[in-house]
Amino acid sequence: MASITYDEGAHLLRRMGFGGDPADIEEILSLGREGAVDFLINFKQTDNRALDDLLRSSFDFSDPMDFPRFNRGELQRWWFTRMVHTRRPFEEKMTLFWHNHFATSASKTGDVLIYNQNLTLREHSLDQFDNLLLKVSQDPAMLLWLDGVTNVSGKPNENFARELQELFSMGINDVVTGEPNYTEEDVKEIARAFTGWKFFHPRFDPNPFSYQFIVNQPEHDNTIKNIYSGKQWARNGNLGGEDVISIISARRATARYLVKKLFEFFVYPMDGSPGDKATIEKFADVYMTRNHSIMELVRAIFISDEFYGDRARFALVKSPVEIIVGAIRMLGARYNPGTSAREGASNNTPAAISIFLGQELFNPPDVAGWKLNLGWINTSTLLNRFTYADLLVINRPRDLNAPGLWLSHEQLRSLSKKNSKKTVKKLLSTLGPLEVGGEMIAAFRAYLESDDQGNPTGFVRDDVTLDKKVRGLIHLMMCLSEFQLN
């Protein structure tokens, strides 16, 4: 059993989840590499009742027409509450991956359908890919989002057929061979296969979230579709949408594209080099030989040497959600979401901040999802990351049971040490562990030890120093460029 180091454990938790405090990291070290990955992947075995209880007391989604209790903000608060408090971080991370992959916005679907889609993504996040793709395609949110409901025989709408191939499965060109994966003709033919796909709310069903998928035969084009003509995987016949999804899911181009997408989200960006192509092929084999199982594929990736190598370490830029949730979990900050907004005692700070950092959950910028890595970074989003760090450290609630987001004074004490050097090192370790040079450590120590005129006064770990300088130091460390990396 390959053992893992503390840094590797922290790396694994940051990538499969949102990072953890020292106790979280220690917990998985003893399991070894495969054991730790299996523990995180087999999340259904982890007791999550504390979260379930919190969700029950904090949200009321029983009636979607009750606007104060059910709206986009409440959905965002619900998801952030899950991410901050779950003991199954990979469940949330994988759902977030698919939310980005099948990027759908509530601005067009409305809140009920986007919530349903989130539940669908959750349920099938580690399923066979064919099944996930089918379920998402038949889900009302997608049928509305990419105009499937107006795609009818004789007047096909190409929106879904195009993105199904370009973004959801294999990309315009094969990511290994560079060959075009489909033609404009294929888009048209496939659009016809999906004609008549509709959804409806069963008339006497009391559950307002209940929707059913149906192929409305009069609007479905029952003629021959000729797809991928001239290729080994060409098919000719009266194909329906389900057939097309099976055909696409079985293509190696899809395996390759998914591997690349997973790598770029969870491991490191790829550059199209022969080495990267070989890596893609290695994991595409896992997809092809394990019945397109997403679970098998991600497991292979997270136990691989590629994942633990130097190239992967801090190789990605943290997304806003990773910055926000990560800081809370690593620092042991408190987030109390409160109760539903109707009762006037809720707090939605993480979601509100996430919007200003460039990631509004349930509202990705477009169907291609968020632009990762440097796509998150510009002068504005970076200033907003610094402002988040500031908000996290300056909030000092009088009522410790009130809804809100803050770092307690007791936590500051446990995050600090008796001298400035150890305090700096302890906090750098907690927030990463981050590696910075000796000059930076010296600058942080100088900060801790200086008075308002910038003169050195020494470090005494008293209440004022904790409240002023340790809070200030956490703010500064969260502004480090190193902290922006994952």
Place this chain on the structure above:
Amino acid sequence: MPVTRRQFIKRSAGMVTVGMVIPKFWLSDAQAETIQFNPRRKLVVIQLAGGNDGFNTVVPYTDTRYYSLRPTLALREADLKTREGASTIISNQFGLHPAMAEIKQLYDAGRVATVLGVGYPNPNLSHFLSMDIWHTADADGLGSRGWLGKYADLALIGQPNLTAASIGSLELPKSLGAGKFVVPNIINFSLYNFLADPIYPGDYNNQINTFNFAASRSMSAGTFLGAINNTAFESVRGAQQVQRSVSSYRSFVAYPTNNPLAVGLQMVAQLMSTVPEASLLYVQMGGFDNHSDQIGDRQNDRNNKLIGDHATLLRWFSEAVMLFHQDLTAHGLADDVLMLEWSEFGRRPGENASYGTDHGTAAPIFVIGNPVRGGLYGEQPSLAASELDPAGNVRFKVDFREVYATILDKWLGADSKEVLGTGYSNVGFLG
């Protein structure tokens, strides 16, 4: 010996304060600067994201094919008048969408150049790739530098004050992606600030100094870390400048807050009127991907082509441009500002069954402002069945890079070959 940012910060450690202007340390680093920067040659780019329907923007109202391809969506000659009843016809072939009353006024005043049939060879129907092609001016949309980013690398490095910014969007448009120059991206002015603990204001300078020390460390170029650190330094430097400047903006023009483009253009006016060097600004408005409900109102007025998503967007565009032009005029800046409107593609001439249109190719674009020679340029692509491509789309007549080259050469004082890699002909709207 050149002064690096790091040395600068070391020397000035303890001296940097909130209101301090960071000296021109960039000057020594600027090896590639080749273009004489002229702050009175300002460019405002207005990107309409999603693919604006060119055929219903500049309407070919005499083309019978337009009507046969768009039985539901086509605007008839009789439709080409504003709410107030003024005609929006601009020639014996074309009329503007009736929602663009203000653009029509500016057109009549000779302030609007309409370039017809703008596109590029081998059109890509993907939003993302086509946008990248326009942003980068590269046929494959490759590379991380945009055409304006390349220009900024040549012209704007070394300027002590804010010269360029993207406004109102959380994402920096790829057009402004530069190799070295960091283009600020400002969502709103009040957020654009480096904040610290208000309980201990006396600690602010320590915070800023430590931050600047961290953001001035040398890091390898071309890495995420290097790029982030560079951006971090520029963001705080720019924030301090913006906070000082924009508070002095005054205007008599009332920009409606429910018009997203007007909100953005007001911020552009604020920067331009308070920072004399601010000269390369970028705003965008989305929502043009009208696959469905391009016209009409789902509830009541299903076939009314004078209302609907597209009409609303064009009304916002038209209204915002006019208010901005008036604001510039009041500030004595209207002669200094050129506006370029573009969208990643037009839409298919044949309508779909959802009261919308699918992805198209070539479309008209607008270049607006006192510096332009108004009128129609380019050539309208034929709608004849034999002239359409297999997807049913038109063939382009003017390469968008000709528009860029015209602006680079005739307005920005650049050599378009250096920015675009190849020479392109002058479209003529700047003389």
